[in-house]
Amino acid sequence: MKQLSTKVTSNAHGQDSSYFLGWEEYEKNPYDEIKNPNGIIQMGLAENQLCFDLIETWLAKNPDAAGLKKDGQSIFKELALFQDYHGLPEFKKALAEFMEEIRGNRVTFDPSKIVLAAGSTSANETLMFCLAEPGDAFLLPTPYYPGFDRDLKWRTGAEIVPIHCSSSNGFQITESALQQAYQQAQKLDLKVKGVLVTNPSNPLGTMLTRRELNLLVEFITSKNIHLISDEIYSGTVFGFEQFVSVMDVLKDKKLENSEVSKRVHVVYSLSKDLGLPGFRVGAIYSNDEMVVSAATKMSSFGLVSSQTQYLLSALLSDKKFTSTYLDENQKRLKIRQRQLVSGLEAAGVTCLKSNAGLFCWVDMRHLLDTNTFEAELELWKKIVYEVKLNISPGSSCHCTEPGWFRVCFANMSEETLDLAMGRLKEYVESTDSRRSISKSSHERIKSLRKRTVSNWVFRVSWTDRVPDER
Amino acid sequence: MLSSKVNSESHGQDSSYFLGWQEYEKNPFHETLNPSGIVQMGLAENQLSFDLIESWLEEHPGVLGLKKNEESVFRQLALFQDYHGLPAFKDAMAKFMGKIRGNKVKFDTNKMVLTAGSTSANETLMFCLANPGDAFLIPAPYYPGFDRDLKWRTGVEIAPIHCVSSNGYKITKEALENAYDRAHELNLNVKGVLITNPSNPLGTSTTRDELDLLLTFTSAKKIHMVSDEIYSGTVFDSPEFTSVLEVAKDKNMDLDEKIHVVYSLSKDLGLPGFRVGLIYSNNEKMVSAATKMSSFGLISSQTQHLLANLLSDERFTTKYLEENKKRLRERRDSLVSGLKKAGIGCLKSNGGLFCWVDLRHLLRSDTFEAEHSLWTKIVCEVGLNISPGSSCHCDEPGWFRVCFANMSDQTLEVAMGRVHGFVMNNSNHGKQKRTMWDSRRRSLINKWVSKLSSVHCESER
Numbered sequence: 001m002k003q004l005s006t007k008v009t010s011n012a013h014g015q016d017s018s019y020f021l022g023w024e025e026y027e028k029n030p031y032d033e034i035k036n037p038n039g040i041i042q043m044g045l046a047e048n049q050l051c052f053d054l055i056e057t058w059l060a061k062n063p064d065a066a067g068l069k070k071d072g073q074s075i076f077k078e079l080a081l082f083q084d085y086h087g088l089p090e091f092k093k094a095l096a097e098f099m100e101e102i103r104g105n106r107v108t109f110d111p112s113k114i115v116l117a118a119g120s121t122s123a124n125e126t127l128m129f130c131l132a133e134p135g136d137a138f139l140l141p142t143p144y145y146p147g148f149d150r151d152l153k154w155r156t157g158a159e160i161v162p163i164h165c166s167s168s169n170g171f172q173i174t175e176s177a178l179q180q181a182y183q184q185a186q187k188l189d190l191k192v193k194g195v196l197v198t199n200p201s202n203p204l205g206t207m208l209t210r211r212e213l214n215l216l217v218e219f220i221t222s223k224n225i226h227l228i229s230d231e232i233y234s235g236t237v238f239g240f241e242q243f244v245s246v247m248d249v250l251k252d253k254k255l256e257n258s259e260v261s262k263r264v265h266v267v268y269s270l271s272k273d274l275g276l277p278g279f280r281v282g283a284i285y286s287n288d289e290m291v292v293s294a295a296t297k298m299s300s301f302g303l304v305s306s307q308t309q310y311l312l313s314a315l316l317s318d319k320k321f322t323s324t325y326l327d328e329n330q331k332r333l334k335i336r337q338r339q340l341v342s343g344l345e346a347a348g349v350t351c352l353k354s355n356a357g358l359f360c361w362v363d364m365r366h367l368l369d370t371n372t373f374e375a376e377l378e379l380w381k382k383i384v385y386e387v388k389l390n391i392s393p394g395s396s397c398h399c400t401e402p403g404w405f406r407v408c409f410a411n412m413s414e415e416t417l418d419l420a421m422g423r424l425k426e427y428v429e430s431t432d433s434r435r436s437i438s439k440s441s442h443e444r445i446k447s448l449r450k451r452t453v454s455n456w457v458f459r460v461s462w463t464d465r466v467p468d469e470r
Numbered sequence: 471m472l473s474s475k476v477n478s479e480s481h482g483q484d485s486s487y488f489l490g491w492q493e494y495e496k497n498p499f500h501e502t503l504n505p506s507g508i509v510q511m512g513l514a515e516n517q518l519s520f521d522l523i524e525s526w527l528e529e530h531p532g533v534l535g536l537k538k539n540e541e542s543v544f545r546q547l548a549l550f551q552d553y554h555g556l557p558a559f560k561d562a563m564a565k566f567m568g569k570i571r572g573n574k575v576k577f578d579t580n581k582m583v584l585t586a587g588s589t590s591a592n593e594t595l596m597f598c599l600a601n602p603g604d605a606f607l608i609p610a611p612y613y614p615g616f617d618r619d620l621k622w623r624t625g626v627e628i629a630p631i632h633c634v635s636s637n638g639y640k641i642t643k644e645a646l647e648n649a650y651d652r653a654h655e656l657n658l659n660v661k662g663v664l665i666t667n668p669s670n671p672l673g674t675s676t677t678r679d680e681l682d683l684l685l686t687f688t689s690a691k692k693i694h695m696v697s698d699e700i701y702s703g704t705v706f707d708s709p710e711f712t713s714v715l716e717v718a719k720d721k722n723m724d725l726d727e728k729i730h731v732v733y734s735l736s737k738d739l740g741l742p743g744f745r746v747g748l749i750y751s752n753n754e755k756m757v758s759a760a761t762k763m764s765s766f767g768l769i770s771s772q773t774q775h776l777l778a779n780l781l782s783d784e785r786f787t788t789k790y791l792e793e794n795k796k797r798l799r800e801r802r803d804s805l806v807s808g809l810k811k812a813g814i815g816c817l818k819s820n821g822g823l824f825c826w827v828d829l830r831h832l833l834r835s836d837t838f839e840a841e842h843s844l845w846t847k848i849v850c851e852v853g854l855n856i857s858p859g860s861s862c863h864c865d866e867p868g869w870f871r872v873c874f875a876n877m878s879d880q881t882l883e884v885a886m887g888r889v890h891g892f893v894m895n896n897s898n899h900g901k902q903k904r905t906m907w908d909s910r911r912r913s914l915i916n917k918w919v920s921k922l923s924s925v926h927c928e929s930e931r
Contacts, residue, residue: 001577003599003694003727003728004598004599004753004754004755004759005597005599005600005601005603005604006601006757007597007598007759008598008756008759047549049545049549052544052545052548055544055548056542056544056545059535059536059544060517063535065808066534066535066536066772067531067534067535068527068832070536074524074527076520076524076525076527077517077520079743080520080523080740080741080742080743080744081515081517081742081743082743083587083736083742083743083745096691118586118745118766118767118770119551119768121765121766122765122766122767126764129473129623130472130473130476131472132473132476133473133474133600134474144659149768149805150762150765151765155597155623155763155766159719168806183685234559263471271551272882275548275549276548277548277549277551278547278548278549278550278551278771278772279547279548279770279771279772280551280576280586280768280770280771290472290477291472291476292474292486292684294472295477297618298622298623300587300618300619301623301766301767302584302586302590302766302767303587303588303595303745304724304745304770305743305744305769305770305772305773306743306745307744307770307772307773308770308772308773309741326870361812378680387773414902431643442714455573
């Protein structure tokens, strides 16, 4: 008799993917400015390390929050005993208001519709348990966060069917891609229970356009399925455009109290906007009472530490802090993204024009030996082992076109980023000189520029907003 | 539209266990503000030794302030999401668990998986050890929460091992074999046995003989042995606590890959709000999988930092464990003598935060209906929320779990006074105005019958 469950013996935890393997390599030889200047620079971790000073300052000014005191009195005992899966009321209220602030206070979040979870990892899995049976499928636009293969499928038995997005239109979701994915699921005999999008997108770093959001709402209405909008990067939007949440769209279409709104669920977390992945703070927001009720009970399997809830309720209730933070966070992310983009350009590398997130979606197709995933993997290995940068290959994100990589920029100092860009430039130049044996350099630059212009032209023509300056 | 998990009731929260809690929430006792309210005796919380922890915190203010040697470690902690856990915390837990077992067992941090509470640990173990439709044998009576924790999302079944009062609820070879055979008759693939040692709700620790029997049984059947030892630090009387790992060592089974221990700080340290649990196992493959699964319920790094410091202070942990036991024993003695005065006996306990109380003589008939009727009387008339044995899957009507560590001495006295009064009234067949109580009791029974689907209670054990 088999000793362990099939969940253990299968590899459905998804952790054999290169996404995690690159991480392993980094762990063996991590870059350190002083101790290991030749080590691998971690550019595969979507962490936000740019604004800790703001939080540290706040903590120093408000010692009671971490000190578990309220009005000078210790509330240690109350917090130690507080395991109510409805969550600390003041925390949910502060979280709801923070989410509203991120959306320019255009939409409201009712704290009673929030279910707390130990990170969005837990929130997403819990939603799957609530919305899908084993064997049911959710449609996800590619490329998507590699962790979803584990989070959404592993223990739930749910399936993911990709909605293929391509670089030809800036990876935007189209009606035909949606329909194709739906039909593909049916061909595979999978019942489609919904669509899950990450907005802003990981790994693209772009916000979903209003057109796409409208399309999604119409699609789930016509198919009578759910829409999960993972908005964990909502506070990292740094472009000129405002973040448009699916909640905005529901409001604008006057669908707020409709039947459809019950099938739209938002996932949030403080891991990216506030840079606090270690504190395990996630949330599900749903208009469906039964989902809220069931998810609340399920949250027993991953509650947020009351110690942490208390600290964050104090932090997020301070509106002066939150508005300063969101503003400053935006500014710093924008500067850092620009630094990455220009560093890449200096190496003759372009990326998808982004306006959010902690990473860029980088086009290295011109560096591939062949237009194949094998070539992509070869290139990736070279970049990890020779250039010593851990970046994430597009194949690990289920991208359908080889040659795209996700490169993070918010988890290191400016100097480290400079160094990384320097290494890349060196590598590209050495590769170029090697390649010039086979191709004339003129031809190469011409084709590179054409590709650069194509991306730009297509991106601009498909967006319904005024293009940001480069 | 929604999954069957949402629509089914296998979250187990319609049981009376949670309904009594609801009643309490509507009318909670308060010494001064609501002296006639319901006293909560259904919550296995340890509130007796907070002062010890609070003193420690006052002496070490940097810890809560996210400092290490005066330096802020806020950033490192904020970013620390490694599911292998904070090494300093795991070291401290290994030491603490060893100490609880008189250092007869040594814990290796590589065999530990941290989880958000033992609720998460138990569910994760099920996901790792069993497939949907497989079964685990559990001695009854058992913690009501297991119905949700072990079964709900995993699809695993529980097959009870029937234990009876006639032998002090000891696990017998016969009972084990019967449970195993019955499971097979129901076409269930038995994957293991899960015990809680010390037992919830019994308050007794599993004897060496029972542990030996269990390991012989699971070994012979080639199935798993899970020992939930979350109350291990609450054993205040002889016999001393014996962990399954000790007995495994004696049987040369200490590297056995089918023995797993679950632990938590919710009971021994009284910190259920901080969500600290763990799985301990020799099974590398299982530890590896469970570690990945712990992503779904990691412990906040802020909390790991606090507890790494608290539990690595050997002076503190020694003093705490000793004092905690002393206070628990005293409190248990108060409950037992209070009940005795009312002519009520309970199972002789040596640990836990509750007693297993014998109210069979107060039943009008030897049935679960009568137990339920008695229970509603006790909640509504006497004003005490206690847990009926049926909610713990006990085979015999008339037993109740009564908690003693979640209230002050004075409140316990009040509760005992009420019990005394109730028993006196009952035996004298006193004529009293019970209309109000009757209608409340009726409404409670109606609710029970119509199975409320929304219960606003948090989980506990």
